Amino acid sequence: MQHQNDIMNKILFSEQQKMRPIAWIWFLFTVMVVPLMIFAADREDLVAILFMQAIFVALAALFWAARLDMEITKEYLSIKFFPFHRSFRTYRWDDVSKALIVRRPTGFSMRRKRGWGMGRGFRSRHHLKIYNGFGNKSLQLKMTDGRMVIIGTRKGEELEAILYKIGRLNKQ
16 A cells, blocks of 8 residues: 655555455345345346346445555545545645544434445535444544545554644544
């Protein structure tokens, strides 16, 4: 996970989160077995079912490859949700007014959003971006322009220590 600006900024924290395999077992069971069980009596729809399953398998492969990468330096925080982001999304620390580590993510759609992925929502007039992996903690950033960015992490304690070390952690 080397970023182009690593020469100028040493990476102090990095994390890569991937999809949990057990979730994919249930997903594949649902999209592969359940339609066959429902439509087993009607053989004419078999081609349509197989076509639908091929699409779901292709989507499953896309999400199987999905990963959330996060890198932190003294100057910026970068995230990339592969394969949906081709390059890192960079947030400069100078543009962050508040950074918190929270046990349960807060925000407009995080209360309803369980699991993983990316999300967007509007809370009052503030724009919200959510990048959620599988961690039980999140880094919540409030930007100087009012936007909010929430990033899930599995390494909450390590992330909190790094943010404290570089002077970017706020207490609630």
